[in-house]
Amino acid sequence: MPSRSRVLSGHHDQVLHLHASEGRLASCSADGAVLLWSLSRGHVERRWRLGAYCVRLAGRALIAGGEGVEPVRAHDVASGEVVASYEDAEPPLGVTSSLEHRGTTLAAGNSFSRSQLRVWDLTTGTLTDRFSFPGFTRGVRCMQLQPNAIIAGCANGWVIFCDLRSGRFEKRLAHSECVNSVRLNGEKCAARGHRTAKTLP
16 A cells, blocks of 8 residues: 655754645744645645744635734735734733634634733734733643634643633643643543543543
């Protein structure tokens, strides 16, 4: 049986983040480059020099987040131009550590110890919510965006549920490791660390 794996070569330093959607892959690296790949052809379609720490594909846009003080920006994948900028009058320290979008909502997590999870309306560019977590959470590492909630996995092992209707948040699960991925499936939430996984009923 032929192998279905492929090595994509284009970065010159550590790869920081990846996101695949609709036959394309976005990647960002410590070399400062953001690359847009065709998965079927295995070549780079577009290259940016953005210094991003996190990337997300959203239809015809590539969304990139860098230093916390910088806006999160959306780039047109065809032209490469900036088409939207998501600003914050009180930007956090640290860097953008996670990006999620669903419908017209964009959420960005941050690596700063007093981590902030910010939410924008994609159609207007307006910052609609800000969740400021305790310093001991040590930053948001991953998220899942639901219709009225965000589930955030933190570096200290906490999984936090954020209610977009009330603006409140609460801890729902304590993992023994930094949470690298979190997913809600029906009534259960699965959180995975470096070595182990936990499920919250």
